[in-house]
Amino acid sequence: MNVQTPEPSRRAGGRREATRRKLFEAAVTLISEQGYGDTTVDEIAERAGVAKGTVYYNFGGKDELYASLMEWGVTRLADTLREAVPEPEVEPRRALAEVLRAGVVFIGTHEALARLLMAETWRTNRSWYATVRQIRTQAIGVITDQLDTMVERGLTRPDLDTALAGSALFGMVVTVALDWRTLQPERSVEEIHTTLAHMADGLIGSPSSPY
Incomplete structure (x- = not known):
């Protein structure tokens, strides 16, 4: 049986969407617990289990993420x-x-x-x-x-x-x-x-x- 391997661009797109979803879910949890002003990019990244730079790579900053x-x-x-x-x-x-x-x-x-x-x-x-x-x-x-x-x-x-x-x-x-x-x-x-x-x-x- 032939199983088609997803194209690299599709795999990368899927990984990026998964990362963005993790960041969204982390941000929702933190902001609902302590407010937008008291939530930092470092905390969002840590809760999502990614590097801080990932936030900036995907969104540019906290305001854009929000x-x-x-x-x-x-x-x-x-x-x-x-x-x-x-x-x-x-x-x-x-x-x-x-x-x-x-x-x-x-x-x-x-x-x-x-x-x-x-x-x-x-x-x-x-x-x-x-x-x-x-x-x-x-x-x-x-x-x-x-x-x-x-x-x-x-x-x-x-x-x-x-x-x-x-x-x-x-x-x-x-x-x-x-x-x-x-x-x-x-x-x-x-x-x-x-x-x-x-x-x-x-x-x-x-x-x-x-x-």
Whole structure:
């Protein structure tokens, strides 16, 4: 049997991605524990098990690493939500519920990363706008798409502001999930999701709802 050996460039690319992932995970852990300002490049490299120069080679410095980390985190979240979208024949309200559940599970699994992403939305430096915009277009966009489908099929109010409702639902997912992990970790994800789904139904309403 012939087994093709990966091309050198592909192997190098795979190693680099693995290194970047280790650096991201190390940075998430350290920054969530002690804050961005108190976390050094030396500490990130040590936690990731690489040389300090590796950080500079891959990112240029701590600020660039952090900006790339934010982009990576939002992409992971958005991909998770997108992958949760069922087949087109699935009833849209149920499809939306599956997307919201995926968000709860993601935040429960990657709590430190989620907290960093949410904290970034309140920062006032240059990276703030880029992160918020990426959350809006990628992560919240998945929710908004489901709401648009519901409006198109007459399954909710025709005047529903889907962009605003999408942001509201995303905020609910984040708040409920972090509250769950921080204050009520003994509750099951299904219990949390059921409550969230009921809240979502109340927000988006039905075709005949006057509000």
